[in-house]
Amino acid sequence: MVDLSVTLSGVKLDNPIIPASGTFGFGQEFAQFYDLDILGSISFKGTTAEPRFGNPTPRIAEAPAGMLNAVGLQNPGIDAVIAHELPELAKIFHKPLVANIGGFSLDEYAENVRKISDCDQVGIIEVNISCPNLHCGGQNFGNTAEGAAQVTKAVRAVTKKPIYMKLTPNVTDIAEIARACEAEGADGVSLINTLLGMRLDLKTRKPILANGTGGLSGPALLPIAVRMVYQVYHAVNIPIIGMGGVSSARDAVELMLAGATAVQVGAANLRDPYACKKIIEDLPALCESLGVTKLSDLTGGAHR
Amino acid sequence: MNEAILTLQGKRQLTHDVYELTFSGDTSAITRPGQFVNITVQGHFLRRPISVCDWAENKLVLICRAMGSGTQTLCGSPIGTEFNVLMGLGNGYDVDKALNHKPVLVGGGVGVPPLYALAKAFLAKGVTPTVALGFGSTRELFYEDEFKALGCPVLVSTVDGSYGTKGFVTAVIEQTDCDYALCCGPIPMLKAVDSMAQIVDGQFSFEERMGCGFGACVGCTCKTKYGTKRICKDGPVLCKEEIVW
Numbered sequence: 001m002v003d004l005s006v007t008l009s010g011v012k013l014d015n016p017i018i019p020a021s022g023t024f025g026f027g028q029e030f031a032q033f034y035d036l037d038i039l040g041s042i043s044f045k046g047t048t049a050e051p052r053f054g055n056p057t058p059r060i061a062e063a064p065a066g067m068l069n070a071v072g073l074q075n076p077g078i079d080a081v082i083a084h085e086l087p088e089l090a091k092i093f094h095k096p097l098v099a100n101i102g103g104f105s106l107d108e109y110a111e112n113v114r115k116i117s118d119c120d121q122v123g124i125i126e127v128n129i130s131c132p133n134l135h136c137g138g139q140n141f142g143n144t145a146e147g148a149a150q151v152t153k154a155v156r157a158v159t160k161k162p163i164y165m166k167l168t169p170n171v172t173d174i175a176e177i178a179r180a181c182e183a184e185g186a187d188g189v190s191l192i193n194t195l196l197g198m199r200l201d202l203k204t205r206k207p208i209l210a211n212g213t214g215g216l217s218g219p220a221l222l223p224i225a226v227r228m229v230y231q232v233y234h235a236v237n238i239p240i241i242g243m244g245g246v247s248s249a250r251d252a253v254e255l256m257l258a259g260a261t262a263v264q265v266g267a268a269n270l271r272d273p274y275a276c277k278k279i280i281e282d283l284p285a286l287c288e289s290l291g292v293t294k295l296s297d298l299t300g301g302a303h304r
Numbered sequence: 305m306n307e308a309i310l311t312l313q314g315k316r317q318l319t320h321d322v323y324e325l326t327f328s329g330d331t332s333a334i335t336r337p338g339q340f341v342n343i344t345v346q347g348h349f350l351r352r353p354i355s356v357c358d359w360a361e362n363k364l365v366l367i368c369r370a371m372g373s374g375t376q377t378l379c380g381s382p383i384g385t386e387f388n389v390l391m392g393l394g395n396g397y398d399v400d401k402a403l404n405h406k407p408v409l410v411g412g413g414v415g416v417p418p419l420y421a422l423a424k425a426f427l428a429k430g431v432t433p434t435v436a437l438g439f440g441s442t443r444e445l446f447y448e449d450e451f452k453a454l455g456c457p458v459l460v461s462t463v464d465g466s467y468g469t470k471g472f473v474t475a476v477i478e479q480t481d482c483d484y485a486l487c488c489g490p491i492p493m494l495k496a497v498d499s500m501a502q503i504v505d506g507q508f509s510f511e512e513r514m515g516c517g518f519g520a521c522v523g524c525t526c527k528t529k530y531g532t533k534r535i536c537k538d539g540p541v542l543c544k545e546e547i548v549w
Contacts, residue, residue, distance in 0.1 A: 022521070029519040029537070032305060045522075053525070053532060058513040060523035062350045062374070067515060074522045074532070208513075218349050270516035271349060273390070274307070 002284040003294045006040070006262050008239055009162035009187040011096050011123040013040035013262060016295065017252065017280050020243050020266035021046050021100035021126065021166075022071065023217075026085040027093055033273045036093040038280055043098035043264060044081075044089070046128050047116070049108050051077035056210040061199045066218020066245070067267055068197050070211035073102050073131055078112050086121055096123025098241075100166070102131060106154040117159040125161050126241070127151060130168030130193035132215045142168045142193075145180035152184035162187035164241060167232075169221075170196050174228050175235035182236045190241040190264070191232060192225050217267035221245035226258045233259025233300055247275060249282035253290070257301040305392045305518060306333040310343075310364060312385045318367065318446035322414065323379040324357070327364045329389070334359050336396025337421035338488070338509055338541050341366070342517035344388040348374045351390065353517050353536070355488065355509070357417035358424070364391075367417035367446070393517050394540045397486055397507050399425045401543075405484030405505065407433040409456075410473055410497055412489025413440070416447055418509065422486060423456050432456060434482050438473030438493060442466040474500055485544075495549050506544045510535050 194215025
């Protein structure tokens with residue numbers, strides 16, 4: 001019997017597999033495919049203070065070994081999420097949630113985190129400082145260590161719940177940014193968000209996405225995520241939720257060996273709605289084949 | 305909605321780049337004409353959403369234009385190829401809403417296929433709909449005979465006048481006394497039909513680039529008079545009065 005459980009900042013998960021924010025909505029669409037309670041947790045759709053439509057369509061494009069999205073944080077706004085989405089989700093998922101929170105200013109981040117902290121369903125707050133599809137006056141907090149530190153400080157001041165800062169790979173040194181988050185009291189880091197990309201239509205000679213650029217996700221990201229999780233594991237002493245291109249149990253284990261305590265699955269859910277279920281079902285046999293009885297023992301295995 | 309493994313059983317070339325593909329497999333998740341399926345194609349990350357042309361127990365008919373590498377791979381697949389398919393996606397057309405009207409089924413190009421099962425659904429209710437098909441030219445024409453074989457009056461327009469009435473499909477709708485349109489085709493066509501004075505109501509099927517096809521990624525969201533809707537999950541068919549053009 002393999003023990004799949006992992007613990008993130010005191011929050012125990014039955015297994016490390018968490019659908020990634022933006023690929024799983026608020027769970028409803030997947031409940032028709034399988035019992036959501038098999039999941040370790042769910043990172044729900046990135047939530048901002050105000051309702052957002054997001055970017056104009058088209059906002060999806062295919063890529064070799066993945067896809068681009070430029071959805072731009074479409075969500076009903078935090079008050080509607082708390083009033084409607086979370087109670088509906090509570091009917092079909094009975095474990096602590098990862099609340100993915102966005103923002104456009106330090107004040108907004110702090111206010112959103114304060115509000116979501118009061119929800120008993122929320123176990124961990126994942127603060128998104130890395131969405132590539134937003135343009136807040138050219139500023140993206142997660143692109144610099146200073147910006148990441150500012151947001152971490154602002155949200156740390158308003159909650160005692162575990163805070164995980166979600167980091168972008170579109171930077172020179174992700175380890176430096178992770179260290180800045182740790183220094184301001186982050187309980188952990190989530191990485192990686194999507195890589196900024198673009199596709200062109202050969203006939204129109206213009207970008208396929210109305211937004212021009214979009215975030216690349218899917219299998220193409222796996223080696224980049226493994227490399228960055230590996231680097232960040234070296235740099236900090238807080239847990240890492242690893243993500244980027246995971247579509248199989250072996251991919252998940254690879255990210256854990258690089259240093260992840262838990263693993264999020266993103267674009268794979270969109271191609272195969274059963275992706276998380278299959279990964280969770282495949283983990284015990286994979287662990288046995290690796291001679292492992294406790295999955296969490298693998299975290300950071302590449303560094304020992 | 306469910307996941308099914310479909311086997312390609314037949315292939316018929318309808319025009320230089322449009323193919324009719326017949327599959328065997330579980331079709332129980334398809335409940336209405338105008339729904340679509342989302343097909344995994346070898347070598348491509350995203351599935352290809354394609355509207356259902358016709359279905360029966362254990363039989364699915366799709367019509368696909370080989371436009372990009374994904375649809376070219378699909379249309380070029382040999383008989384016997386198996387595909388992982390998400391079945392019965394989207395809302396589809398509501399035939400009952402049109403029963404007190406004189407319905408015209410309006411298709412443009414590869415928007416024509418879902419009208420075939422829709423015509424059959426009307427006939428099953430004892431209503432014979434008029435079918436108005438628009439194509440660029442005669443070389444793009446398909447399924448005129450199939451609709452005629454169902455017993456529907458079929459009117460065809462071509463933009464270049466090489467077949468039927470010259471012009472857009474609105475030109476042939478004007479020749480009828482139909483007052484309710486059920487449409488599928490390019491947005492300019494949908495918009496032109498919507499703006500016709502004789503069309504008092506209708507249902508319009510939209511397309512958009514999709515990520516998942518079942519509502520999770522919200523990549524295909526549009527604005528309506530009643531808030532945002534996902535083309536894949538809340539559509540692809542929208543009612544005339546809710547559409548924001």
